[in-house]
Amino acid sequence: MSSHDLLDIVRRDPRAEWIARNRLHPLHGTLVDDDAAEVRGPSGLLRKYPHRVGFIGPNGIKRIDRLKGNAAASGKGRRSAAQEVQLPLHRVENPDFYIVVVADMVGGRLTGHDKDVLGQAHKLAAGIEGAGAVLTVGFGSAKEEHFDTAGVDRLLVLDDDIYEGYCPEQRLAALLQVENEYQPRHWLFPDSVNGGTDLGSRLAARLHERPAVQAWQVDHQTAVCRGAGGTMDITRETPRLLMLAEECADQIDETRHEALPVTLTPVSVISQLQDQGPVAVDPNAVALAEAEFILSAGNGIHDWDQFHAAAAVLGATEGASRVAVDDGFMPRFRQVGATGTWVTARVYLAVGISGAIQHMQGIGQCDKVIAINTDAGCDMVKRASLSAIGDSEEILGELIKRVQAFRAQPSIEGDQDAA
Numbered sequence: 001m002s003s004h005d006l007l008d009i010v011r012r013d014p015r016a017e018w019i020a021r022n023r024l025h026p027l028h029g030t031l032v033d034d035d036a037a038e039v040r041g042p043s044g045l046l047r048k049y050p051h052r053v054g055f056i057g058p059n060g061i062k063r064i065d066r067l068k069g070n071a072a073a074s075g076k077g078r079r080s081a082a083q084e085v086q087l088p089l090h091r092v093e094n095p096d097f098y099i100v101v102v103a104d105m106v107g108g109r110l111t112g113h114d115k116d117v118l119g120q121a122h123k124l125a126a127g128i129e130g131a132g133a134v135l136t137v138g139f140g141s142a143k144e145e146h147f148d149t150a151g152v153d154r155l156l157v158l159d160d161d162i163y164e165g166y167c168p169e170q171r172l173a174a175l176l177q178v179e180n181e182y183q184p185r186h187w188l189f190p191d192s193v194n195g196g197t198d199l200g201s202r203l204a205a206r207l208h209e210r211p212a213v214q215a216w217q218v219d220h221q222t223a224v225c226r227g228a229g230g231t232m233d234i235t236r237e238t239p240r241l242l243m244l245a246e247e248c249a250d251q252i253d254e255t256r257h258e259a260l261p262v263t264l265t266p267v268s269v270i271s272q273l274q275d276q277g278p279v280a281v282d283p284n285a286v287a288l289a290e291a292e293f294i295l296s297a298g299n300g301i302h303d304w305d306q307f308h309a310a311a312a313v314l315g316a317t318e319g320a321s322r323v324a325v326d327d328g329f330m331p332r333f334r335q336v337g338a339t340g341t342w343v344t345a346r347v348y349l350a351v352g353i354s355g356a357i358q359h360m361q362g363i364g365q366c367d368k369v370i371a372i373n374t375d376a377g378c379d380m381v382k383r384a385s386l387s388a389i390g391d392s393e394e395i396l397g398e399l400i401k402r403v404q405a406f407r408a409q410p411s412i413e414g415d416q417d418a419a
Contacts, residue, residue, distance in 0.1 A: 090255040092153050096130030100184040102175065103136055104194040106346065108143035110150055112367065113190040113246050118151040120218060120242075120249035121188050127220035128185065135262070137178060139163045139171055147259040151252035155259045165275035172202050173269040179207065181265065191215075191243035200243045211241040216248045283317045288334065291317035294345045294366075296336055299323045300352015300373060300392050307351070310396045313403050319343065321353045337362035352392050355379030372396070 019025045099121045103114040110118075118134060125132035133153040142157045144150075156178070162170045178184070189200035191214050204211040217224035220238060226245060227234040283291070295311045296319035297304075311318045320330035322337060336343055338358040348366040353359060355378055363369060363383075371384035372395050381387045388395050 087149065087254065087256045090153070090257050092131050092133040092258070094131070095133035095153075097125075097128065097132045098135045098154070098182045098184040099125055099132055099186045099188065100178060100182065101134060101136045101188045102196065102199060103138050104190055104192055104196050105138040105140065105142065105144065106194050108141050110144050110147070111190070111192075111194070112251075113192055113194075113196075115150050115251040116246055116248050117188050117190050117244050119251045120244055121186070122151055122252060123249050124186055124188075124218065124220055124238075132185070134257075135178075135182060135184065137175070139174075148256045149252065151255075151257055152259040153257050154262050156262050156264060158264065165277070167271065167273070167275060168199060168202055169269055169271050169273060171199055172206065173267050174264065175199070175203050176206060177264055177267045185240070187241040189241075189243045191245055197243060200241065204241050207241065209241045210239055211243055212236065212239050213243045214245045215242050216245040218242060218244070218248065283311065283315055286317050288317060288319060288336065288341045288343055291319075291343065292346045293317065293349075294319045294336070294343060294347070295349045295351065296320060296353060297324050297330065297351055298353030299327075301329070303393050304329055306393060306396055306400075310400055313400050314349075316349065317345075319348075321359055322356070350380050350384070351396065353380050355381075355383060 019027050101114070101117050101121050103117070104111055105114065118136065121134045125134065134151060135154040135156060136147070136152045137156045137158070139158050140163060141159050147155055158171075158174055163174070187200070187203065187209075189203075190196035191200070197213075200211060203209075212218075212223045212225050214226040214230075215223045216226060218238060222235055223238045223242065225234045225236070226232075283293070288294070293314070293316045295307075295314060295316035297307050298321040301307050301324065308318070310316075318330070318334055319336045319341075320334045322335055322339060324330050325332055325335045325340075333341070335341065336359060337356070338361040340362060342362050342365070344365040345363075346367045347370065348363050348368070349370045349372070350363075351372045353371070354373065354375060360379060360383060368386075369380075369384045371378075371380045371387045372392050373381055373387070373389065374391065375381065376387070376389045381389070
């Protein structure tokens with residue numbers, strides 16, 4: 001071997017390679033060009049360094065320009081995600097048939113269960129020949145702003161005073177009028193304690209239909225229903241009226257729908273029932289698994305008298321994490337989580353709870369989670385729809401004052417009577 005060949009041999013320096021890999025080493029900058037996103041290694045392969053891609057913006061956040069300076073030329077610029085993503089519009093101009101969904105609309109908004117039923121309605125419509133439209137019927141004042149993205153083709157909201165409160169006779173009469181005017185191919189109800197089960201059973205009896213209850217797998221031929229307390233499945237031919245379990249179908253998320261309002265011929269009925277209003281109930285007398293509003297305490301609570309006062313003022317059922325129960329501050333039947341009680345509250349207010357995995361499993365079916373915590377990075381804050389970062393005693397104290405001040409205000413009817 002000649003001396004010239006010896007000079008061509010690539011000699012590796014293990015220490016230099018180690019320094020080049022360690023970005024925190026003081027000599028790292030002398031061996032590696034930090035501005036180069038691609039470097040050819042000693043083996044001849046081109047290696048990419050993801051940490052060197054992009055640039056640091058004026059606010060200290062690293063930005064990656066994937067268009068390589070051509071954003072302005074492409075005409076996109078800086079647009080919001082809502083402007084960039086426009087779902088295609090699903091339009092049914094002249095429906096050949098209707099599938100009616102009677103939504104619970106708790107608080108005037110579609111629940112997750114309602115959206116599951118809407119997804120099932122479109123699944124049924126897809127298996128029937130012709131152009132079908134999903135007609136959604138809701139009672140009471142509607143506060144929902146996204147009927148279109150939930151899958152509503154036609155919308156009927158009955159918000160007259162006669163439909164407020166518990167009025168099954170008036171609501172049943174309205175559904176019978178829908179039956180006469182639209183002749184729906186299927187009636188779908190959420191099988192829930194919020195009214196869907198009761199109203200669906202009444203309509204089934206009036207129409208002489210044998211409904212499918214707790215249905216969770218449905219097509220236009222067969223329906224699979226949960227039976228024997230959920231321990232077995234019952235398969236039957238798909239009936240005209242179904243009461244569906246939660247997660248019966250995927251929710252609509254790829255299309256927009258017209259949500260065109262429709263009207264109904266007024267119908268009157270002589271009511272045999274009168275709603276006398278809700279009966280005052282001690283929130284702590286409500287079983288934790290059935291409570292709709294839960295104020296739950298964790299290791300961050302130090303003033304327990306204030307916590308109990310906050311629950312009383314808010315009218316919330318008390319809950320607790322395992323730490324608070326193990327420390328003796330709360331009874332065992334108040335424990336929330338996989339090792340305690342699984343809850344399905346509409347609002348779950350967690351105070352001083354970091355969010356252990358067992359606790360997060362127990363609140364998985366809660367609609368809205370609110371967190372009060374000093375740690376902005378804890379799992380409970382990440383799960384929450386709304387978070388307040390700060391001392392729990394100060395926040396609860398201010399919350400109690402504001403609720404008391406709000407309830408001390410005179411009502412609108414009282415002001416009118418005084419005038």
